[in-house]
Amino acid sequence: MKHFIALALIIAAQTAIAYASTGDRSQYYQNCVKSCKTANCTNDVTFTKSAALQQDTWSRLLLWGCGDECRYHCMWKTTNLFQSRGFDVPKFHGKWPIVRILGVQEPASAFASLLNLVFHVYMNKQVRRKFRRKNAPLLGFWHMFSAVCVNAWLWSTVFHTRDTPLTEFLDYACALSMVTALLLAAVVRINHGSRLVSWAAVALLVLGYLEHVAYLYAGRVDYDYNMAVNVAVGVIGSVLWLAWSVFQYWRGHTHTWRMMCFTILAGAALSLELLDFPPKAGVWDAHALWHLATAPLVPLFYKFVIDDLRHLKTESGKKIV
Structure with missing residues (x-):
């Protein structure tokens, strides 16, 4: 921790x-x-x-x-x-100078964000193809989770295409919605079968999220505070997922290995934000590489979701379509 x-x-x-x-x-x-x-x-x-x-x-x-x-x-x-004059490449407003391509302000980050979006759409279609009946446990929740992620990566793509106060706000707000959804997913999955706990968690997290978004919308964009909130929510979600996955694997539910790998690799990908270097080829900075690194983790995550839905249906005695 x-x-x-x-x-x-x-x-x-x-x-x-x-x-x-x-x-x-x-x-x-x-x-x-x-x-x-x-x-x-x-x-x-x-x-x-x-x-x-x-x-x-x-x-x-x-x-x-x-x-x-x-x-x-x-x-x-x-x-x-x-x-x-022999000086290092300078930053401007906290960002490295990045070559604009076809009017796109940060083309590499925009491309990587779009790639994440495409992977979420594609993998959600795979889930829909494999589970067509509404009686699959948590199926509706995972579809809502996908919608939150698609929306977040959409606004990330827009923001990196064109950085304005509005697109910045939408990117920040929707990025936190995805991090919050991942934490909420952990709580809902761990407490599967206990609707009271799940609904209480949903209410608390949604209220906390809305309060933070209202804070950002009011124009009080505190970057330290915003980043601290995102990282705190992300760390809590990661710890819950990792602890639950290890415990379930130990109990013989070996399909959770994918969630273990996803959580560890996602944490490793976040470390790319610590790398600080002028963009390679004029466009690939550390932030763009971070977004690029998360893209191949999306299929890994959804394969866990598919395996876990099968596991839940088997446990509930329902036949998988």
Whole structure:
């Protein structure tokens, strides 16, 4: 547990400096943005007529405003200046400079998020194909779980495609919904057969989640607090899943080995957030690699779900379709 706490503290410390980085603090960058806006913008969003003609179609479709364009191009001018003088690649607002592709702000992270989304949709279809009757224990719950995950990865894809205050809020809120759903799944599965405990857990977790989302929506985005909440909920869920899986495996229910592997590998993948290096090929930063690493774990998780649904149906004496 102490290792998870240390990881949470380190990640929180990194997010605390999200809006105070070497690149955007440099006088060169600030002067560049100011000059660019003066020459090309009527305000932070609208271009002058001549500047509007220079914007590419993809960026226009993704609603890159004039100020956004100035900040993006000045980011690269500043980066080139730093490197030409022998300095390390600087960060801007807590992020490494990443090459925009077809208007997509963080193409690698957007691709990896989309890959996770596709895996969730595909594996949920596999569950639906194998269990068509509504009397399969917990089948409805797992479909709802899939819907939460698909929604979360959808907004992660949107956020990494185009970072705005709205898409940031939706990404944060929906990411926590997925982490909360995984914790809730552990509680529901462990207490299968005890509806009172399950419903009480649902009520408490949903209320806690809504309170946190309301806090974010009100504009009080505390990055340390938000990360601490996500990691705390994730650690509790992981500990519950791992402890239950080991116990069930020891009792002879060997299908839980997949959940054990998933929990351990998901924790290992999270450690990628600790790696801090300039993007490889201009797009693959540690965050993108973390999202990429979680994608192949999705089928592993759903294969456990399929095996566990079979196990539950066998225990309840129901024939599997």
